[in-house]
Amino acid sequence: MLRLLAGRLVQAAITLALLSFATFLLIGLMPGDPIDLAIAGDPRLGAEDAARLRALHGLDQPLVSRYLAWAASALEGEFGFSRLYARPVAEVLADALVASLALLLPATLLSALIGVSLGVLAARKPRSRLDYAVNFVAFAGVSLPSFWLGILLIILFAVTLGWLPAGGPPEEPTLGSWLRHLALPLVTLTVLGLASYARQARAAMLEALADPWIRTAYAKGAPERRVVLRHAFPNAAAPIITVAALDFATLVSGALVTEAVFAWPGMGKTIYDAILGNDYNLALLALLLSAAVTLAASLFADLLQMAIDPRVRT
Amino acid sequence: MRRAFATALLATGLAVGGACAQTRDTLTIGITQFPSTFHPSIETMAAKSYILGFARRPVTTYDADWKLACMLCVRLPTIENGDAVPETAPNGNPGIRVTYRLREGAAWGDGTPVTADDIVFAWEAGREPLTGMGPAELYRSLHRIEVVDSRTLTLHFDKLTFTYNAINDLNPLPARLERPIWREDPRAYRTRTLYDREITNPGLWNGPYRITASQAGASVTLERNPAWKGAAPAFRRIVVRTIENTTALEAALLAGQIDMIAGELGLPLDQALALEKRAAARFRFHYQPGLVYEHIDLNLDHPALADVRVRRALLAAIDREQIVARLFEGRQPVARSFVNPLDWMADDTIPATGFDLALARRLLDEAGWTPGPDGIRRNAAGERLSFELMTTAGNRSRELVQQVLQGMWRQAGVEIRIRNEPPRVFFGETVSRRRFQGMALFAWISSPENVPRTILHSTEIPTEARNWSGQNYTGFRNAEVDALLEAIPLELDREKRRPMWRRLQEIYMTELPVLPLFFRSDAHVWPRWLEGVRPTGHLAPSTLWVEEWHVSR
Numbered sequence: 025m026l027r028l029l030a031g032r033l034v035q036a037a038i039t040l041a042l043l044s045f046a047t048f049l050l051i052g053l054m055p056g057d058p059i060d061l062a063i064a065g066d067p068r069l070g071a072e073d074a075a076r077l078r079a080l081h082g083l084d085q086p087l088v089s090r091y092l093a094w095a096a097s098a099l100e101g102e103f104g105f106s107r108l109y110a111r112p113v114a115e116v117l118a119d120a121l122v123a124s125l126a127l128l129l130p131a132t133l134l135s136a137l138i139g140v141s142l143g144v145l146a147a148r149k150p151r152s153r154l155d156y157a158v159n160f161v162a163f164a165g166v167s168l169p170s171f172w173l174g175i176l177l178i179i180l181f182a183v184t185l186g187w188l189p190a191g192g193p194p195e196e197p198t199l200g201s202w203l204r205h206l207a208l209p210l211v212t213l214t215v216l217g218l219a220s221y222a223r224q225a226r227a228a229m230l231e232a233l234a235d236p237w238i239r240t241a242y243a244k245g246a247p248e249r250r251v252v253l254r255h256a257f258p259n260a261a262a263p264i265i266t267v268a269a270l271d272f273a274t275l276v277s278g279a280l281v282t283e284a285v286f287a288w289p290g291m292g293k294t295i296y297d298a299i300l301g302n303d304y305n306l307a308l309l310a311l312l313l314s315a316a317v318t319l320a321a322s323l324f325a326d327l328l329q330m331a332i333d334p335r336v337r338t
Numbered sequence: 339m340r341r342a343f344a345t346a347l348l349a350t351g352l353a354v355g356g357a358c359a360q361t362r363d364t365l366t367i368g369i370t371q372f373p374s375t376f377h378p379s380i381e382t383m384a385a386k387s388y389i390l391g392f393a394r395r396p397v398t399t400y401d402a403d404w405k406l407a408c409m410l411c412v413r414l415p416t417i418e419n420g421d422a423v424p425e426t427a428p429n430g431n432p433g434i435r436v437t438y439r440l441r442e443g444a445a446w447g448d449g450t451p452v453t454a455d456d457i458v459f460a461w462e463a464g465r466e467p468l469t470g471m472g473p474a475e476l477y478r479s480l481h482r483i484e485v486v487d488s489r490t491l492t493l494h495f496d497k498l499t500f501t502y503n504a505i506n507d508l509n510p511l512p513a514r515l516e517r518p519i520w521r522e523d524p525r526a527y528r529t530r531t532l533y534d535r536e537i538t539n540p541g542l543w544n545g546p547y548r549i550t551a552s553q554a555g556a557s558v559t560l561e562r563n564p565a566w567k568g569a570a571p572a573f574r575r576i577v578v579r580t581i582e583n584t585t586a587l588e589a590a591l592l593a594g595q596i597d598m599i600a601g602e603l604g605l606p607l608d609q610a611l612a613l614e615k616r617a618a619a620r621f622r623f624h625y626q627p628g629l630v631y632e633h634i635d636l637n638l639d640h641p642a643l644a645d646v647r648v649r650r651a652l653l654a655a656i657d658r659e660q661i662v663a664r665l666f667e668g669r670q671p672v673a674r675s676f677v678n679p680l681d682w683m684a685d686d687t688i689p690a691t692g693f694d695l696a697l698a699r700r701l702l703d704e705a706g707w708t709p710g711p712d713g714i715r716r717n718a719a720g721e722r723l724s725f726e727l728m729t730t731a732g733n734r735s736r737e738l739v740q741q742v743l744q745g746m747w748r749q750a751g752v753e754i755r756i757r758n759e760p761p762r763v764f765f766g767e768t769v770s771r772r773r774f775q776g777m778a779l780f781a782w783i784s785s786p787e788n789v790p791r792t793i794l795h796s797t798e799i800p801t802e803a804r805n806w807s808g809q810n811y812t813g814f815r816n817a818e819v820d821a822l823l824e825a826i827p828l829e830l831d832r833e834k835r836r837p838m839w840r841r842l843q844e845i846y847m848t849e850l851p852v853l854p855l856f857f858r859s860d861a862h863v864w865p866r867w868l869e870g871v872r873p874t875g876h877l878a879p880s881t882l883w884v885e886e887w888h889v890s891r
């Protein structure tokens with residue numbers, strides 16, 4: 025086990041190093057640097073200004089030297105300042121991460137809970153009305169664009185009925201205010217997220233319920249609840265855990281479209297702005313954080329599968 | 339039971355009444371951008387100018403009538419009133435010394451008076467290359483400052499232009515707070531300034547409001563500045579919320595989460611026009627024509643576009659009045675040149691090229707482009723009269739204009755191939771490095787009586803040798819225009835400048851390095867109870883006059 029862990033950690037370190045270089049290179053190779061964009065927006069910036077600002081920001085240096093300088097600082101724990109937010113990148117990301125977690129953590133948990141429950145219920149009685157209903161909800165959830173559902177909810181609950189705010193974080197940091205502001209984006213993400221859980225859970229449970237030992241369990245007189253939850257579900261859990269692990273990674277990378285529709289200052293929006301605004305420090309740290317969490321979640325999912333499924337251990 | 343019901347109703351009524359009063363006490367504004375810094379002199383950004391308009395005052399600015407006005411100074415220094423005196427600069431050039439006296443009572447939010455030293459510090463920091471402030475021309479030409487007393491200072495410039503008394507960009511900075519930080523390490527100043535680290539420090543703000551809270555990317559809260567000695571502003575609190583998605587911004591307005599949408603950074607015109615049809619009873623809509631000039635840059639290195647007859651034909655073949663009427667309900671003025679009709683030097687006597695399809699066809703015939711079997715013109719060598727028209731992808735309004743233009747030019751036998759790019763590629767590479775093959779549709783923003791030197795002077799053509807700076811993207815070269823662009827700034831007498839401006843516009847409209855389209859209008863959406871907001875249409879935001887905003891009685 026320890027050997028496996030050590031191997032995966034080494035792999036993760038190499039992946040992160042390569043990823044940081046690739047990201048730096050890709051952002052650097054995008055057309056136009058921040059000074060080009062500033063010149064386009066301010067005709068008063070002349071040739072001398074452009075040269076001075078490029079030198080000041082180190083943009084006149086080759087890309088590889090700039091990457092090496094960044095990597096050296098990063099290894100010392102110094103991730104630099106955000107060009108877009110004029111604050112240390114760690115601070116910017118901490119705020120965005122808290123906002124994203126406040127929205128995405130409950131959304132992911134609710135999606136998983138509701139989606140898996142619906143999937144299991146549907147699998148118990150295939151081709152029943154419930155099964156068709158769950159399938160419909162799952163397909164609708166997969167097909168609906170998040171911006172469309174978000175705008176629809178805003179029009180209904182904020183504009184027409186006036187029950188809930190249209191978006192943005194609350195000004196008053198009270199629990200009630202937070203819940204009101206979270207309600208619509210949370211429902212949007214939950215509806216969209218539960219679809220994949222329901223489909224995975226249904227498919228995996230259908231397969232598991234068809235296995236011979238389930239028939240044996242029924243033949244031995246085990247109650248249905250016990251058969252489904254104790255015998256079938258652990259066997260169906262592997263693909264669900266994989267989906268959950270991937271979803272966990274999105275907690276850090278954010279939900280760009282939903283954040284934009286509900287004016288929620290989370291990670292998705294932060295990463296998007298950082299890449300478009302040539303904010304190397306911010307984009308790099310955010311993407312590395314996201315990659316690190318994905319790798320960690322994947323490792324965790326593997327370990328969990330090994331724990332619940334003895335076949336995987338061999 | 340009845341009594342309980344009546345009591346509940348009364349309580350509800352009081353609560354609603356209280357809520358209304360509270361609403362009028364607070365004004366919530368929606369904008370579409372969040373500033374990347376709150377430092378007044380680092381980076382130019384509309385969102386920052388808009389928010390800082392509530393919280394700080396520049397020494398001078400252009401007002402809503404596009405006239406230069408004093409904000410922190412007692413009177414505008416001029417040569418006529420003796421506060422400005424031409425002199426010879428140390429480099430031997432004609433220069434000028436300009437004396438400003440700061441208003442009595444002008445103070446930072448912590449009660450410290452705004453003094454000459456605050457301007458001296460702004461200049462010291464600005465002229466130091468390591469500080470990394472934006473355009474350095476003002477700091478370069480201002481070679482010396484004499485402090486006469488704590489409220490009076492004389493600025494010595496090494497050039498003498500008609501804007502000699504406009505120091506709109508020399509923003510006073512609280513020297514007592516900021517100078518020690520800057521002195522410690524000028525290179526690190528932009529990351530250590532209190533304007534970003536301690537934004538709620540009252541000592542940073544000298545306007546009617548001061549910033550009391552900020553949620554990065556989401557909102558800024560401002561409250562009345564107790565040290566402000568001018569007219570008291572009407573609202574106790576102003577909240578500026580950022581909602582980048584304009585559909586969500588509109589929804590927030592309709593849901594009552596925001597009271598108004600700022601025109602400076604608000605809804606696109608087409609969206610505002612559609613909203614007005616549905617919500618005119620609840621909101622007032624004001625369309626302010628401004629200095630954002632939508633036009634098409636022509637790459638004059640293109641063999642066909644190098645022929646002025648082709649350029650004139652292209653302009654004659656498009657019905658700009660119709661475009662503005664149909665797409666923008668006539669809310670945006672058609673551009674008769676690069677000069678906005680609201681600017682004093684706009685000249686109506688310059689012959690305008692209106693829509694004239696017959697003229698367009700004749701000019702193209704004369705230029706040797708005759709219609710081919712498919713209606714597209716060809717020259718003697720059989721080459722098609724075909725151009726690439728580029729603009730910023732995702733800009734709905736521009737893409738619509740592009741399609742209409744394509745159809746209009748087709749009528750004259752000109753083929754247009756549309757190729758759009760994301761803004762950062764379009765501005766960062768294609769336009770700024772002159773890589774567009776035919777036409778580039780975009781906008782310029784300027785200030786009142788702006789001399790378009792960087793856009794039209796032949797020395798401002800971007801090349802690799804000059805680090806791709808300069809905005810003469812068309813590659814236009816004209817000796818008379820160069821001479822006018824050099825002479826106009828040096829002429830102090832406005833009436834003597836008038837014929838020079840006229841000649842410049844005349845050449846521009848005859849040579850047509852650019853096809854003028856229209857001047858964009860900002861759509862301001864206000865609640866019906868709000869009065870006194872005066873949009874300017876230029877870079878100075880309406881918030882600089884927030885003391886005039888009030889609730890209608």
